[in-house]
Amino acid sequence: MVSDNTDITLFPGIFIIFLTVIFGGNTVAIKLALTGMGPLTSAGLRFALAAVAIACWARATDRSFCIQTGQAFQLLIVSLAFTVQLSLFYLGLDRTYASRGVLISNLLPFFVLFLSHRFIPGERITWKKMTGIVLGFAGVAFMFTGTPGISGSLHTGDLIILAAVMVWSCNVVYTKRIINDYSPFHLVLYPMIFSVPIFLSAGFLWDDRMLFNLNPMVIGAYAYQSLVSAAFGFVAWSTMLQRYGASTLHAFVFIMPIAGVVFSGFLLHEPITPNLIVAMVFIAVGILMIHVGSKKPTFSFPLGRGV
Numbered sequence: 610m611v612s613d614n615t616d617i618t619l620f621p622g623i624f625i626i627f628l629t630v631i632f633g634g635n636t637v638a639i640k641l642a643l644t645g646m647g648p649l650t651s652a653g654l655r656f657a658l659a660a661v662a663i664a665c666w667a668r669a670t671d672r673s674f675c676i677q678t679g680q681a682f683q684l685l686i687v688s689l690a691f692t693v694q695l696s697l698f699y700l701g702l703d704r705t706y707a708s709r710g711v712l713i714s715n716l717l718p719f720f721v722l723f724l725s726h727r728f729i730p731g732e733r734i735t736w737k738k739m740t741g742i743v744l745g746f747a748g749v750a751f752m753f754t755g756t757p758g759i760s761g762s763l764h765t766g767d768l769i770i771l772a773a774v775m776v777w778s779c780n781v782v783y784t785k786r787i788i789n790d791y792s793p794f795h796l797v798l799y800p801m802i803f804s805v806p807i808f809l810s811a812g813f814l815w816d817d818r819m820l821f822n823l824n825p826m827v828i829g830a831y832a833y834q835s836l837v838s839a840a841f842g843f844v845a846w847s848t849m850l851q852r853y854g855a856s857t858l859h860a861f862v863f864i865m866p867i868a869g870v871v872f873s874g875f876l877l878h879e880p881i882t883p884n885l886i887v888a889m890v891f892i893a894v895g896i897l898m899i900h901v902g903s904k905k906p907t908f909s910f911p912l913g914r915g916v
Contacts, residue, residue: 617853625849629861631842633868636714637876638833639699640707645827647816648699653808655834656695660801662840667794676795683787687796688803690780695804696811697773704766706879711869712749713770715892718862719745720778722899728782741898748891752884797843856900863897 617625642651667674676684702710719742725732734742753763784796812819850858870889874881 617857621849621853624845625853625858625861626864628842628845628849629864630868631838633711633865634872635834635838636702636711636869637707637872638830638838639702640710640873640877641830642827642834643699643703645820645822645824646831647812647819647821648703649696649808650812650816650819651831652695652699653805653812655831655839656801656808657805658831658835659839660798660805662836663794663798663801663843666840666844667798672792672794674795676799677790680790684795684799685803687780687784687787688800690776690783691800692804692807694773694776694780696808697769697776701766701769701771701773704769705764706873707877708870708873708879708881708885709752709764709767710770711866711873712752712885712888712892713767714774715866715869715896716745716749716771716774717777717781718896718899720774721781724778724782725785729785738899741895743895744891744898745895748888748895751891752888754884793847794843801839859900860897862900863893866892866896 639651642655646654664674698710698714722732722734722738722742726734753767788796846858866889870881870885873879
């Protein structure tokens with residue numbers, strides 16, 4: 610049973626901030642791993658390890674792996690969308706800066722809000738949420754303004770990531786419609802299991818090289834994506850969700866784009882331009898506006914960034 614309690618003490622609050630920082634840094638970890646692995650190969654290896662870790666956790670905590678009659682088709686739809694969205698995201702990130710990928714991917718809650726308004730009964734766009742949506746899209750638009758170059762040009766990878774976010778948002782809304790009939794880990798584990806052979810087969814066929822520079826940094830980034838962000842992040846976020854409720858946790862989600870941009874600058878030495886800073890602020894404030902005070906957060910888990 611998920612609690613609706615919004616009261617949270619200091620240490621749980623610090624831990625939730627820590628989780629959002631972990632999720633915010635995931636895009637940077639993906640970018641680092643791509644310096645030694647092909648994008649599709651990287652996705653396949655990442656979710657193979659994450660699936661094993663989550664399955665072990667589920668077994669250790671005596672969770673049932675069984676699904677009900679008729680759920681296989683729903684899981685197939687979620688799994689297909691998961692595979693497409695992550696394929697596009699990895700291929701796009703291989704062709705643009707991590708900081709830009711972070712900000713574009715954080716358009717996810719805005720797209721989800723639009724779709725939820727249309728397809729999920731009782732979820733409506735208020736004036737406050739509309740203001741948040743405008744701020745979010747204005748932030749990304751501002752990132753592409755100015756002198757052509759690092760801060761102003763539109764990269765091929767940016768468009769691919771935007772396409773990934775659109776598929777992602779459709780998948781999130783569909784997942785929201787069916788999630789009450791599932792254990793949450795089913796909707797994370799089974800799409801991973803489904804996608805791994807597809808990613809690895811596609812990597813063998815289309816990656817220029819599957820593995821080519823497995824140095825400690827690449828291996829560490831791979832472990833971060835698989836074990837820290839996807840596996841530990843899912844388990845920890847699910848635990849906090851049960852204790853404090855979705856509306857409380859999602860009040861912290863605005864930290865993710867900030868953390869991602871900061872990590873991009875420090876770890877990847879990407880230029881943090883004025884355009885990028887303004888875009889980051891707009892998107893973070895927009896996310897904050899659509900979640901704070903909302904009894905029905907835009908999505909149940911930060912799957913767009915954490916997984």
